[in-house]
Amino acid sequence: MEPDTKRAPVDKGADFANYFCTYGFLYHQKEMLSDRVRMEAYHSAIFRNARHFRGKVVLDVGTGSGILAVWAAQAGAKKVYAVETTDMANQARKVAEGNNVACTVEVIQASIEDVTLPEKVDIIISEWMGYFLLRESMFDSVIIARDRWLKPGGAMYPSHARMFLAPMRSALADQKMQEFQHSMADWDRFVLDTREQFGVDMSCLAKSYEEEQKKYYLQTSLWNSLYPNQLLGAAAVIKEIDCLTATVNDISTVDADFSIPLYEGVNRVSGYSGWFDVHFRGSPAAPADSEVQLDTAPSLDETTHWGQQVFLMHPPLRARGGDVLAGKIQMTRSKDNHRLMDVKLTNAVERGGRPLSHPVTALFYIE
Template sequence: MDSDLSSTSNGEIIDKAVDFANYFCTYSFLYHQKEMLCDRVRMNAYYNAVFENKHHFQGKTVLDVGTGSGILAIWAGQAGARKVYAVEATTMANHARVLVNANNLQDVIEVIQGSIEDITLPERVDVIISEWMGHFLLRESMFDSVIYARDRWLKPTGVMYPSHAQMWCAPVRSDLCDEKSNDFEGTMADWYHFIDDTKFNYGVDMSILTNPFIKETKKYCLQTSMWCNLHPDQVIGSPAMILGIDCSTVTVADIIKFTTVFSSIIIKEEDTRLCGFAGWFDVHFRGSRADPAAKVIELTTAPSEENGTHWGQQLFLLDEAKSVSKGDELSLTLTLERSKENHRLLEVHLACGIVKKVAVGKKFYIE
């Protein structure tokens, strides 16, 4: 049975202006930047992409969209860029300026505080570099700003860093499926105890609110997807690419909402449990057709035994695990769209048919 519920983070309606204020406030703290700077997969990929492809930077103009601490702008400068415009919406721009000066690149890098949509550059650029990816790639909608920057400021011969992105989905097993179901049952048991206690001690019957509480609790316990770093052994079926993005041509309309139909084959030798699906992404630094990379670099957030990332994977759990066997084919339809209440967040609807077995499906919200 497909569930078509729509939810917001923890069942709450979030004021967009307040949420964006919180978003920019969070990114203005060094502790948040440090989390990303300590992600070796992230750091190594960008570092290698720049320094293995110096020909894209030497003597060139570069725009860093959402520079944060300024690390990507600094690398571009160290790789020989003539000029780097490092744009940052938050007060982290102040720290970026200090860092640029401390690394003696103040004559090359200009840190500009403001939204990319609101600032004006004196020239078009040869390269746009940005670390815009959110959980399950598109959460936070920062890619919109990169697309705007590309259309407004990138030369026709310019290159995008990264140049391509892909979203993936695969069936998985996880004990979290049982834990989330137990959380739901425990929360509901506590609610019924609360109703009895309130009526007995205070003479007020709260049972009329049971149905909305059930709906709210289902959204929180059963429909809100989870961030995790899975072990590769937990992937029980063949991964499928659900979206491919060419960063030089993609439009905002392409990523606001999309539906894809795909399949996966169970690959585990033994009978196992289908507990849900994991979503992740990878990006590539390939340059452009006219000016390809000397060395293509990949950054992947796929399940890994040793190389987890701060993005991890997004885990979409079923309400109840299903028994599957090697060779079983899963036929899936996935629809992803931005939340109507807050376009930084995502709603995902997954419908899965197991060949000669039951069909399951539900809608998730990435908080």
């Protein structure tokens, strides 16, 4: 498999400052290590399938604290290459030494794009998922590692991923609109005071200020941890990824239609919620003995640090149970930062197979 090289050039210095440096701190690693759902899924995926790790060569992409590399070694891997860009590599070495697997786990501080390994690997393991799965674009690096270093018939952990979208209700929609209106009222007072006290008219900047505040309060998606009863219809799958075959081009955009019947009792739709799941199925050549799923859907007690991404509609959609939300979601990488995402959501309410209104399009930013 040839590497997919069709990706925008990245300023490595700026990329490190804006992204990687966060992962170089233990407080951030602790947040992820404290995510029980995350940890149990990876632990189960490795140890319930220890037979597939025994005597194998493993590559851990973005090892962070090194815990996945340690687990792979404990499961019987012959050699584990643990690659980490940040200075967290020093901490990962301590973890390997502290758990008596330093002879198996070799921590390499470098970007995976620059690494040269002495051999191909049987398994690539990585926790690459960002908010709404694709924010952060770390899977790009996993794809490069796969195309360069995975043996034919090798396995990816996780092996598959899916993205979901569902209508939802939330008081946040009204709250964010009130905050936006308060900000604009404050701007009007500022313009008046500046004109009266200093003789300068700043009203020429009103449109720019409104666009800025609209993006901040109304168009930036929100992290939230929703309850299942906030969902107003069954989730639609908007993207499926096979980690063994996906290319950078495949994951650089999401373009999907959806049609979601609303549950009974609904009278207003505040917006949409997005989340993901990943599956550990091994590979076609070596299927997992026990398939494991990591799910980030709204839950009462299985919450994760990923939570859900919330896209609030302004104004909310008027609809009732049995109506159908028909629309399209298009998600692309931000032109200013390839690790962030721009989202365009177009939807309309249908009743009895007929549209009740013209489609409404809203723009959002996952930052």
